[in-house]
Amino acid sequence: MTDISARPLRPARRRSSKWAQKLAPYFFLAPFLxxxxxxxxxxxxxxxxLSFFRETMVGGIRFVGLDNYGKALTDQKFWDGVLLLLRYGLFQLPVMLGAALLLALILDSGMLWARAFFRLGLFLPYAVPTVIAALIWGYLYGPSFGPMTQIADYFGLPRPDLFNANTMLYAIANISIWEHVGxxxxxxxxALQAIPADFEEAAVVSGARAWQYVIYVKLPLIRGTILVTVIFATIGALQLFAEPYLLEALAPAVITSSYTPNIYAYNLAFVNQDYNYSAAISFVLGAVVAVVSYVFQLVSARREGK
Structure with missing residues (x-):
């Protein structure tokens, strides 16, 4: 006769397998976490x-509470940099995202020959590191050695000055646009490829033209994607650092130590050795980015609600 007491082992194995299934996701996520x-x-x-402390000559490092944040909120250099970035975003975002959307619509139309080649070619600048891109465009912009200057000299035209106070912001925006359009x-x-083909067939049957199908069908269907990209691009614009930092040597009179908030925080920490105030500046900038992104999302949600 078989021993009945040995049979209850099977439910225990089932319980252990259930625990293994529950813990498996955390095991795979552990390296990332x-x-x-x-x-x-x-x-x-x-x-x-660090942002709650301050280093003094007499007392050393001491706790100051929110004093660094109060100083940051009244720091004119910081807010001048924020206003500069808002001007930068008002120019860069519509041009960059508008060009990206137009190119995506052209690729999605199916009328472009060698679509895969153009898609790869337009995406390729994004694979170029930001440092390399800034160096390339810095050479092209060069007022005394760049190709633009050489072409102007060859035709007897005035040399283009892209490093003055009025044009520097647009020169930097051009680098970012070139990098991120693809x-x-x-x-x-x-997102356009995910739209079912039935929508296009229904539009053709109803007599809609191609531009009507794009405006009234395609764009509303990818509105959520457009909103997400606008928020991400806004966050990126408010964190501008690499391009102006690398071009600073070519235009030191224009790109100062407080040209953007990130450059200001970097110089405070690694040039002035003021790590505490630099940390406070960084957190205030993060709050500005969060507020701007939230306001834009809130306004977009209200407009969609109408």
């Missing part, structure tokens, strides 16, 4: 701690 905590969360809390184009193109 460890890196995320070590290289983002911990430094973030450390910077937050990236946002791919996002829009993927």
């Amino acid at each position: 460890v890196l995320f905590i070590v290289f983002l969360v911990v430094p973030l809390f450390y910077a937050l701690q 990236y946002f184009m791919i996002i829009y193109f993927a």
